[in-house]
Every structure is written in structure tokens, then in C-alpha cells.
Amino acid sequence: MNDLVLHLDNIQKNFGGLKALSDVNLQVEEGTTHAIIGPNGAGKSTLLNVCIGRLKPDAGHVTFDGQELTGRKPHEIAQMGVARVFQTPEIFPEMSLLENVMLPAFSKRDGAFNMNAHKLLSRQSEIRAEAEHILEDVGLQEQITQEAGSLSRGDKRRLELGMCLILRPRLLLLDEPTAGMSRHDTNRTIDLLKKIKSRGMTKVIIEHDMHVVFSLADKVSVLARGQIIAGGTPEEVREDPKVKEAYLGGAH
């Protein structure tokens, strides 16, 4: 087995009486794309929020690159090299696309806030060039001076992906990155995520769209009612009767 980038060990998360996650174990290998699928309300977003420190698990451990993440603050986890794209895009609507992509690079600790003016200026042009390149990668190069709030939902999601990429994360977590996109935009996003993979970034992708899962995932874990009920390659998971019952035969 390759090195593990992310390891979830017996994660449990309750919301009052609701067991949102029960004894969830997950191992994500370096350089792979690992999809998490499952019906609505299965606990997928909760799992992602536990990984990035937005939610504290009631039991269990999250390890990233051999380091304990459990109990760390979201900004610390981000600085360690974990980036995420949420289910609802979190962008700065009044700022331009270029500013949106540049901003995360400046908000890193040891980044711009600690620099002298000279270093800051040279870093700014470097970050700007990188942001322009990323906007081209995500297919938004025509709109770089436009206000982010004016973008379509699909374009906002691609912008948010660009905001992650400038951080050059080692692990990228994506919560339904193609939700609300047309088939054409979905295919563009698949191509983009494939390109990211070729750069060696490890990804965990929560996705309802099976076309996306089969196009991108090396491994799939299936979550239902807070538990991992199956795992394997996309083909193995597709043939698993438990999965057919819980997910593929359901509403999606």
C-alpha cells in the first residue's frame, strides 16, 4: 500500500440523539482520488467538517500525513496543507475574481502580514501571476476583473476551487464540486480535477453524480446512515448489493 495521507480511525459524531457518524474508518492513499458517496443525510458533509476541524468528533482520530488533526483549529489544519471546497461556495462577492484567488495566498500565516513592504510587493506580483494562471486553469480567464458575486453558481464553484489551488494543498477535500453545474461545466470540472491529479495532489471528493465518480475516483467509500457500508474500486462498489440497495437503487 502507498503512504496514507488521510486516516480516519473510528470517528463518531452525534448531534443530540442523532448518530451522524458511527465508527467511521477511512484510509486515503497518497496521490489518489477517493470518492465518498451516499444518500442525502448520510453524513458525508459531517465527515468532511470533522476532517477540516469545523466539527470536533465525539470519539476517534483523524491523522494527516501521520500527524494528529483531531482537536486542531481549522486555520491550523489549512496551514498544514489541507484545503476544502464546500457544498455552498464561500467566495467574496464584491471582490474581483482575481482578488478572490489572490486573497488566500496572503492570508496564510508567515505570509504577507509578516513581510516588509519590499518583500510584500514582489510577492504580490508573483501571486498575481499565479492567480491569473489558475483562473485560466479553471476556465475563468475572460472574467478576471468581474465581481465574483455576478458569476453563475457553477462558475462560483470553479472560482472556489481556484482559491484552494493557490494554496497548493497536499490534500484537497471537495464537497459536491459539480452540484448545480450543467453537463458541459461538469465535464470541464472533471478535466480540471484530472489535471490536478496529474500533479500528484490527493483528493477526497463527495459526489452525487456517478459520472463524476466513475471518471475520477480510484477508490470509493459508501456512507449510509453514518456508517461506511462498502468500499473498493468504482466497479467493485457498483456491483455491491448493499450499495445498490442503499444508494444506487435509491433516489440518485
Ligand SMILES: Nc1ncnc2c1ncn2[C@@H]1O[C@H](COP(=O)(O)OP(=O)(O)OP(=O)(O)O)[C@@H](O)[C@H]1O
Ligand atoms: N450542525 C448540525 N446539527 C444537527 N444535525 C446536523 C448538523 N449537521 C448535520 N446534521 C444532521 O446529520 C445528518 C448528516 O448530515 P450531512 O449534512 O453530513 O449529510 P450529507 O451526507 O452531507 O447529506 P447531503 O447529501 O444532503 O449533503 C443529517 O441527518 C443532518 O440533518
Ligand SMILES: [Mg+2]
Ligand atoms: Mg452534504
